[in-house]
Amino acid sequence: MERMTEKNDHQPDSPAAPAAPAAPAAPAAPVAPEAAPDWEKRFRAPRVSLPDWAEDAPDRALFVSNATGTYELYAWDRATGAQRQVTDRPNGTMDGVLTPDGRWIWWFNDTDGDEFGVWMRQPFDQKEVGADEAATPGVDAAYPSGLALGRDGTAVVGCSTDEDGSTIHVLPAGGAAPVEIYRHRESAGVGDLSHDGTLIAVEHTEHGDAMHSALRVVRLDGTAVAELDDTKGGEIELGLSVLGFAPVDGDTRLLVGHQRRGRWEPIVWDVASGEETDLAIELPGDVSAEWYPDGSALLIVHSFEARSELWRYDLATRALTRVETPAGTVSGATARPDGSVEYLWSSAARPPVVRSTSGGVVLDPPGAKAPGSVPVTDVWVEGPGGRIHALVQRPAGEGPFPTVFEVHGGPTAHDRDSFTAGPAAWVDHGYAVVRVNYRGSTGYGREWTDALKHRVGLIELEDIAAVREWAVSSRLADPAKLVLSGGSWGGYLTLLGLGTQPDVWAVGLAAVPVADYVTAYHDEMEALKSMDRTLLGGTPEEVPERYEASSPLTYVDAVRAPVYISAGLNDPRCPIQQVENYVNRLSARGATHEVYRYDAGHGSLVVEERIKQVALELDFAERHLR
Template identity: 80%
Template sequence: MTSGESSVGKDEAADVPVWEQRFRAPRVSLPEWAEEAPERALFVSNATGTYELYAWDRGTGVQRQVTDRANGTTDGVLTPDGRHVWWFSDTDGDEFGVWMRQPFEGGADVVAVAGLAASYPAGLALGADGTVVVGRSTDDDGSTVHVVRGGVGEPVEIYRHRESAGVGDLSHDSSLLAVEHTEHGDAMHSSLRVLRVSDGGVVAELDDTKGGTEELGLAVLGFSPVDGDTRLLVGHQRRGRWEPMIWDPVAGTETELAIDLPGDVSADWYPDGSALVVGHSFEARGELWRYEIDSAELVRIETPAGSVSGATARPDGSVEYLWSSAAEPPVVRSTAGGVVLDPPGAKAPRSVPVETVWVDGPGGRVHALVQRPEGAGDGPYPTVFEVHGGPTWHDSDAFASGPAAWVDHGFAVVRVNYRGSTGYGREWTDALKHRVGLIELEDIGAVREWAVSSGLADPERLVLSGGSWGGFLTLLGIGTQPQAWTLGVAAVPVADYVTAYEDEMEALKALDRTLFGGTPQEVPERYAASSPITYVDDVRVPVYISAGMNDPRCPIQQVENYVDRLAARGAVHEVYRYEAGHGSLVVEERIKQVRLEIDFVKRHLG
């Protein structure tokens, strides 16, 4: 990004539709900085038209593109001394590969850990003394963790299990390793194990799945950044939501934190280990706080209304954070004042703000976010229900170019945080077991009824749309609710659940076993009830499907099975296949996909 050129020049911008300008506008992620070299940073940007990694020397201001691959790169990390950038190399988005290493100043890429075969990534931790910890996942081995102690010698396996597991964090002195695991067979609720790096011996266990009827999860948030400090920041669900506590696996102590905020709470350390940056998410909006550990004082960090996508405390005590709202594009700000990292080139045009709606559903009140087209009167509008993926995710008051494109074309956009979404408590997130997809559609259906009865949505022009899990719910919805929707637009969906299970990556098989209560052979009736292909003959509306040829999450063959069934009965449908994985990191490819979706909807809605 040293040239600072955007993919759209100033003279061209006037001729480019506003919705395309949002996709093309240069963006940056929150910069990650090296622990021992804070002036060296790493971030992701789409400045060249493809999302790639960039090294940034904050002292000199020099920025350098690190990776340059046809389908983009977003997985990378700095070594603690800032001397190298590690990045994950897969093949055209298939997520199966090895870690590479490149000098911070530039140079040849080399395989970072010799002797480890390609795998799906399952976490990475790098120590200040050169220690390397690599998590791997394969169909044959399950989950394994390998260590190169002090960065010297061959990798040594110190953990293995058939169930999903991953690297959590390495203590600052590289003596302890925290691993998240699901050895109990519940892939939605992890337990923690701390190992000695020297010999792989177990130091301590933390397992909230034992001794009770409730399924509670734990998450590694990070070891203290102070040498010799064995405190580990942990996320837990003991009070029905995500919140942090401090666990010292060596001393055997657990310290509750007096953070009395509604909704989910996460945290990260200040560099001196005396305080925490608290991220608070509640009802689709986010904010930041500072928590003093000794005094338990909680002080608000002022941020604009909207969503904070990430935050990091710098050595000088300032906090840098990535902020946006549905109306305003993302920007990296600092509590010290000003914009931290402002990419050159045309800025993304703003969009319209979201309205908050609460609708009574069969499982409780459902939260939805609504955007209305400007200057289009009071409605009813043609309406797109844009269903989020995950399912453990939630739509928020954050900038999103896809929904904004629909609004620009005169559509209202409704996004539903159905049961299964994060951000509304553990019970809400865990509600979809054994009736996968059907529960979410009950909530989406309730919001649909509100949208029509309130006069927002035209019942003759209702589009059900989504990507990944949202694509799955789209195909399932037009099959199980055939009278409710006018069109279906599904991106990288699960379409045939049994075939998807057979072909998907191992970590997702573990999640499916948790959601359904077993494999397709053990509970075939549950997979059949939740599989879109079961209802394909009931589909009565035109369907648009896009799929990545190298997708390990929603593999292509199960999509082809569904499409073949549509074609066999002469159903109106269109399919777009592209050479990438679970989505694309190439801006022009993403614009092409949205353009095809909009064109399909306009042709079939009239």
């Protein structure tokens, strides 16, 4: 589980191109005042996600939009063009799914962004917001850990709690009481349910390595059918991921992601016979896949060096055919029953748009469009662990510029050539922006991702330092005006960098950070405890020296730069008390700092709140760099 959830900047923006004549409009949104600066318009512009459609009712779809100023779920009847808002909560809603027949919408109901709650449901054809009912009666509130819905009404629900660890419950069709079929202290979750509703694919880390899952396929009563575990029998532990059962009744093929050749790529595993079919797709970088609706082909998403593209792989002929998309990032794609592909695309310069290979824009929100930004330049720098890839955006004029090192979260994530409103705001204000895909990032092979162990935080900062030296020596960056900034894991690296590299950073901006690693471990959600044990080799009691070496609190007295911290009061990933511990230490020594606490979880889904937070960061940096 990642600490960083990309809930804000990576929401899809309005397309720049005009809609096709038949494309329906998304829900109306308030138009931003014309006098507002471009950076605010990028946040306020109406956005939509890639619509998710019901397998047996493909005209019924569900998407996320910020049309009301808060990200909520919307239902869309593609046959009639009718759309309506499904959820309406003060802190927004992101997690929802349609039943295969399209009759019901399920959505996850937490409290003020704390990610702890229960699944609710409402009929797709409900006329207005409200009148939702509990979807999983008898299953206690928990952190969600996967959900699969069957055609006969069966539901498979994954849960995670501090008390129980990971559990999986089957709710039989017809309203019978839920049955617990799985329980383990380590993290696990529901991967998928077979098309005929008889088999469940489970991802688990019973071996104790939260970065590398194994797979188990079980029947509805929990009895095992098949196991696939690449963590055993070799010197290097390899991970597996569930990509989905074949969409055909009685078909026991499961599409699986594996790392056997040093990167993510798919195989087809017949869970009944045990046969594995290696697809051997010869593309550099990571390869993911999903089924075409008839099960005859795979839609391939190929990610390489911060960009992505689409391919069609015919399972019978093994022919690989390019699905044409512009250069940039495809952050979501789905194959429709008619063979067309719909995809969500953007680049650093151009806002997101949902397009179809059949032509035109799939879903075009009305209202003001998001202004574009400047493209990224690729930079490769030699570092202590190999070549480091960084993405650079430059403002107008000649350098050196005040420069923001915007550090991504995760840590198992990576920055991409995609449209993000936050970095674009810094460029508008005359800053260069550098984003580093440090060791631990995904997208550069298994070894690069797995390098992040034991010397957690310090490894990433070595790579950031190498890129920083390039930025200064190339005269991109003004060495007196370097800003270290990031959210979640990026916020953690910001605070750690300010303390371990105090002479080089002029300002630090840390959003929802890990600040006191020991307290964070004891207060965070259970799945993240498993991740921390994997990264650091044990608990704080077992390897105290590693937690001490990797905790920003250890170095807080060395911090010289002014520090700005923002934190959600209900954050289960980077809980508030460990932030307060760090702030109290800053206060005790009279260090220059400001703290902004807000009533939400790990980030905000409210547009105006997000604008407020960026404005506070811009103001803090300007005052202290002036």
